[in-house]
Amino acid sequence: MRAMNDDQAKKPRAARKGQGRGVTMETVGRLAGVSQVTVSRALSDPSKVSPATLAKIQEAIAQTGFVPNALAGALASSKSMLISALVPSITNIVYSSMVKAFSEEMRGAGYQILLSETGFGPEDEEKLIAAHLSRRPDAMFLTGIHHSAQARRMLLGAEIPVAEVWDITDSPIDFCVGFNHAETGRAAAEYARRKGYPQAGVVSAGDERARRRSEAFAREWERIGGAPVAKMLFDAQASLANGRAGLRGLLAQGFTGGVVHCSSDLLAHGVLIEARAQGLDVPGQIAVIGFGDQDFAATVEPGITTVRVDMAAFGRAAAQAMLARLQGAGDGPSVIDLGFEIVERQSA
Amino acid sequence: MRAMNDDQAKKPRAARKGQGRGVTMETVGRLAGVSQVTVSRALSDPSKVSPATLAKIQEAIAQTGFVPNALAGALASSKSMLISALVPSITNIVYSSMVKAFSEEMRGAGYQILLSETGFGPEDEEKLIAAHLSRRPDAMFLTGIHHSAQARRMLLGAEIPVAEVWDITDSPIDFCVGFNHAETGRAAAEYARRKGYPQAGVVSAGDERARRRSEAFAREWERIGGAPVAKMLFDAQASLANGRAGLRGLLAQGFTGGVVHCSSDLLAHGVLIEARAQGLDVPGQIAVIGFGDQDFAATVEPGITTVRVDMAAFGRAAAQAMLARLQGAGDGPSVIDLGFEIVERQSA
């Protein structure tokens, strides 16, 4: 290991004192001619130290390249300034833009984010939660509202603010921010019925919330008089390729034309590409409704009619509510419904 | 704050003992009739404890909901099992897929990832590095090879493995894994020349490495006899909209047809969409070369000819080299060039 140029690699790190690392407040204090506590104070609240000693301390810090040990600080103060965040997937723009906004907001208040992917399904989420809690985060950001009983217990036991984002429920662990997924499906169905499409199909990715949106669409469509809905339900994540395959599958099921409700814009885009490849007119023969209003939805031709949800807003709202709790500003609302909006473009 | 139902919010956390939190190895030990060390041993190496006491300890843990305090553990052992990672943007699939692969690999070895976004440009990267180092990570994952002198010094002082990923250099801080960006531009230029396109244009996003690829393309194109290259250089991140605007810009500059080299597939896709919108034939009138081989590149019509780099492989390679160093397996290579490959499709 570079720079680990000791003879005995097994030797505890602490034995390598006096080198670049191992610079503590004690070291800095000695160099500045003050005690360790004074250094601590100078760092946490410079106004509690005289300008003269402050200067000496700062110089000593610069000379030694001292970097405070946040681990020790957290242990002593019971404040880690760490927020742990769990998302199904960081490569999915939907979640990454959510945590991005959340992180930026939290960083502004001095917090750092410990981020992990849970994959879909709460199996190993439990182990991840335990691993995260062992770092003693000051709060936790979770995606979705479905967590194992054991997970809930651990979270409650941790006695920290817990945000459940991207979905809402009446019984959050602590508080939740998001929107009603089923409602978006119903709204889309109503919109599509109004437009008078003869048939409807759904293409859905293999994620529980996506399914909930699709199911709601289909149920509502049929409830308000639509013909039975053709379905293509994938187990995999959404992708353009699945969108294309989705339309082909619908067609193979005897779907002859009408509206296709997709659980994401990515799938919708795939449907669009396949429709064009097959010479089908959009929205004349195939109309498409997506979900998410990702930036490409407005840019492709034809533009994708979709359900807009502001993921960045979710992240920000979660951060604000969390910060309020962290600052002990009482409990605040525990269900924050940010809603959604249907954006009409050319595809449906 | 939920569950923070003390009267005095100001009261130190430590004062709330005997509740759900504040369960320590001491607590567990008392319940199991053993000392704290024994609990520690039972957790770190069950074989060092008799089966009987092990069982009692496990029961006590289950009863109390004990979660080990990794902060204290790290402080005592100088091993945080934390890896810090810095990427320009987590919403960019290029980087997120890299860290995803990296994280999965590292998690397999028991490490967790502290992830932050640096944005582009090394200004605040420095502060972020300091913040991360204060958590005493066991190693660090950096994107790119351009870091301030101060940053380099801190990193060297930390005496931990440092991976610089996504680009290569002969003088890494510790080790780097990636490919030669300029080389991809040159290879693309050579490919395009061979295809006999009459003119060339570039559309580039505002990121230093993207620029390096574009510049190399233009220089090589002109060096091997091509006509002067038209350029559309954006300051912003790549997007479909910028791709469309890029082609419009090129056209406005008098570019009448030929090959367009894009710094990413996203831009290339935008160029494709704009070409179609303007009734331009691809690749007859406008040929397009992208970069990245993102999954949609093969799925759109026409398929995008692009430069494939395996980001997941970068993440994995970085993790493997890092783990080797973490396990003290000597230094290993310090420059890991994973190369790239031109993927020919219909767009050029």
Next chain:
DNA sequence: CTGTTAGCGCGTTCAG
């Protein structure tokens, strides 16, 4: 404004 004294919860010796 500054120093002293105690822990924070856990690993790591060293004895039994």
Next chain:
DNA sequence: CTGAACGCGCTAACAG
């Protein structure tokens, strides 16, 4: 196989 003692680097009272 188990326990006592000590220290990791820092914050939190309490004195001066």
